[in-house]
Amino acid sequence: MIDRFAVKIAYLGTNYHGFQRQKTGIKTIEGEILYNLTKLGLIDKPTKARYSSAGRTDAGVHALGQVIAFNSLRQDVHLEELNHCFPDDIFAWGIAKVDGDFNARRHAKKRTYRYYIPYAGEDLQLMKKGLSYLLGNHNFELFCKKPDILPNGRQKSTNLTLDGASVQLLKKDNLLMFEFISESFLWKQVRKMVSMILVIGRNIQPISVIQEALEPILKAPKGGIRPVSPAGLVLYEVKYSKAHFLPLEKKYLIEKELNKKIVSYTSTLAVLTELKKSILTS
DSSP states (O other): OOEEEEEEEEEOOTTSSOSSOOSTTOOOHHHHHHHHHHHTTSOSOTTTTTOEESOOOOTTOEEEEEEEEEEESSSOOOHHHHHHHSOTTEEEEEEEEEOTTOOTTTTOOEEEEEEEEEOOSOOHHHHHHHHHHHOEEEEOGGGSSSOOBOTTSOBOOSEEEEEEEEEEEETTTTEEEEEEEESOOOTTHHHHHHHHHHHHHTTSSOTHHHHHHTSTTOOOOTTOOOOOOGGGEEEEEEEOSSOOOEEOSOTHHHHHHHHHHHHHHHHHHHHHHHHHHHHHHO
8 A cells, every 4th residue: 555645844945946846956945855755765756656746936935834745655754854854944844644646736725825024114004905905806917927837738827816815014023924815826926916015005006006907908007016025925834624734743853953044044134234234324
């Protein structure tokens, strides 16, 4: 009997050319994952293992709730073993034994993305009103770079239903946190939605620009919609109806690496703040 597993993956996308595996020599998150699954003797080839992933993230985008699935050549798969082999910016933190037909992409019920950006005095109420216009079923063609091509070769429809769209101010950290929930998203859709809401919150564009962008006529806003930086975007969660994940037991192994990253980024932030203060006031 073949054992099939789904694994929750978190990663920092800063040092990778996106999630999806590419040609040899291009560093991607999926490439690292597959290399180590093979190295551990868990899979032979991705196709034979019927490998699948919940979604693709662009270069620089992060994830907390990415999910992969594969048929294992071994009966036991241990998260600690995976984390020992993975690079220090990729983490396996949940595992579930799933049905033989489980597909991480097709069986996903809801995907949640979050975007974090420093608060710069934007009008919160105006942004919340703008986000409410995005809820429901719309043609999001202007909010994607180009329609995705599905595994069957067909072009993905740009008519999607957005189930959740919100923003809140995290006062302690002086950050805006946007959250979007849908069964699926288009390429760069989240980053373009955040971009439009920010220009509304900064009174650069009227709120009517959202309604214009969602019109069937597809009248593009002047200059188009430029996506915000990928640095603040995270694939936060992917939900399934038939996958019950068991958590990582030895959490201290991940805690050590995360603390190292926090210290490093905090130090870099302090240096950049000092550079800005010194250069701009000299």
